Amino acid sequence: MSRAAIPGLPSRYPIGEQLPALYADDDFAQRFTAGLDTVLAPVFSTLDNLPAYLDPRVTPVDFLQWLASWVGAPDDPQWPVELRREAVVRAVELHRWRGTKRGLAEALRLALGVHAEVSGDGGAAWSNTAGSDLPPEPAAELLIRVLPDRGSGTGRLDVDRVHEIVRAMCPVHVAFRVEALPGPPTEEGN
Secondary structure (H helix, E strand, O other): OOOOOOOOOOOOOOOHHHOOHHHHOOHHHHHHHHHHHHHHHHHHHHHHOHHHHOOOOOOOHHHHHHHHHHHOOOOOOOOOHHHHHHHHHOHHHHHHOOOOHHHHHHHHHHHHOEEEEEEOOOOOOOOOOOOOOOOOOOOOEEEEEEEEOHHHOOOOOOHHHHHHHHHHHOOOOOEEEEEEOOOOOOOOOO
16 A cells, blocks of 8 residues: 555645745646645645554554564564554563563464463572572473464464464573363363
């Protein structure tokens, strides 16, 4: 989409009306400035609507990728537009939780509409007591159990996509294992 040539878009600030009185009746000056008004009308329209361009909930779709790059949000063209918008809106929140269990679960929910349970700590251990013996060696692997949300409508889960997202969200030194579980229990099954 181009905002450069919108047919028939009137200028809210016609230049001809702002010229000194000497040029008000000059046909050439009025026609010349009318041509400039045609060129400048989309610029004025964009500037008048700038807050809408910077709000990911209402920005034009072609502008969404640019906004996503500003905040470091994932922008997958295969995602539906509403999901892409939500990713930009929630980018700061997701960055705040990046590298944590919560952040990983939220990223999987946002990108794939799945419920994820993350267990393990990736090999981190500490002690609250100074000078004490080192704690036992922790398991150095995360276990991510993933199942489709009840409202997602699909029972299929793209495990390769889950691996891709987990690999992007986990620190490099952390090993992980993904278990794809069947969908959530249905009302009839309970």
